Amino acid sequence: MDLELMINSLPKLLNAAVITLKLLSVSLIIGLFIGLFFAILRLNKNILINRFAYGYSYVFRGTPLLVQIFIIYFGLGQIEYLRSTVLWVILKEPYWCAIIAFALNTGAYTSEILRSAFQTIKPGIIEAGKSLGISNKVIFYKIQIPIAIRQSLPAYGNEIILMMKGTSLASTVTIMDLTGVAKYIISTTFKPIEVFIVAGGIYLFMTFIIHNVIKFLEKKYSFN
């Protein structure tokens, strides 16, 4: 055990953890909107729209995140047309490519979580709203969405933790996040166990915090 290396690498790894958290929070926020959008499409009665939304979630849940990042980072740059558009400003940055891939990936899982939450809302609640003369829009925003959010909290908490682990793949496209820096330190010092303990400890600490925040929210918004 090389304690000195562990202590010396801690500040570097903590700095890198900030990048991990940035990647995580930005992609979760974008992913939540994508997820909500596709969950609403899934509830649509039109078969084409429904199939499209299902296809999206099927493809993104059925392929590894690594493939998705590589398609967006290496693949899209190959299309000549894209290089001439404004989009290229975003797509040439590995940071944004990673975020797009993460957001689309977590969006697919989030849409499934929200869809099942919407479907488990008792019809009686919506009927009660209707008989009170509340408009469909207000029922959706004021009744269905809050209940769906409450229902999906436990599953969404898991998704946040999975996504946090997923952000480690950003290191494959040259981003120096927590895993990227850990790998760099390992490959320069050849002390994998020490670095793993420190970096893994930081990840576990973040998991612990997320887990408890979700638990707290679940309690706060519980029905009884």
Added chain:
Amino acid sequence: MELLAFGDTGWGDELFYATLMTIAVSITAMFIGFLFALIFTPLKLSKNKFLNFIANSYTTIIRGVPELLVIYLFFFGGTGAVMFVASIFGYNEYIEINAFITGAFAIGIISGAYSTEVFRGAIQSIDKGQFEAANVLGFNKFGKFFKIILPQTLRLAIPNLSNVWQITLKDTSLISVTGLVEIMRQSYIAAGSTRDPLLFYSFAAVLYLLLTFVSMKLINRLEVKFSRGY
């Protein structure tokens, strides 16, 4: 399209063998995961606090740390660990471990943590009366486990194990960083030498989709088989 042809002109055959490699690594990893689950599930269910602690640490650490970090630990640390063990037995030559074994082991340990949780949940949700009934009917420990508990556990566990299989299958793409030539690594090589990353990574995505689709169909059959009688 000719880039995907079989033979010397295309990458079709290379990608085909890479797909077989992905399947082989996934199955090996899943199997190693079952072995880990076999050890850690009883520890989780044990009444001994210390054994509980060991099993809980295993599942918590593995499920809370990114897969890639675990793979790096094995990739960079695996050789050292094996050489250390070998040196105890007086063998001091350099030992290089095969990328397949390192990868399958790393993914297997991850998959094992998920399998452990699945089996724990399944065994815990079996009615206590089943255990008692088996005792009353005079089953010995083996008979009780294999004839009564295991069949019911499998029925409850298979839907969740299919999730674990999906996770394992997708995690094997990460082994490409260690140089094992599976789908991801082969696509990377092909994309590099043809300068056509879009085609090859999209094709890799299709291969993975195909694998998940086919395995889901097979697992659904298993599910029907194990839930007959319900």
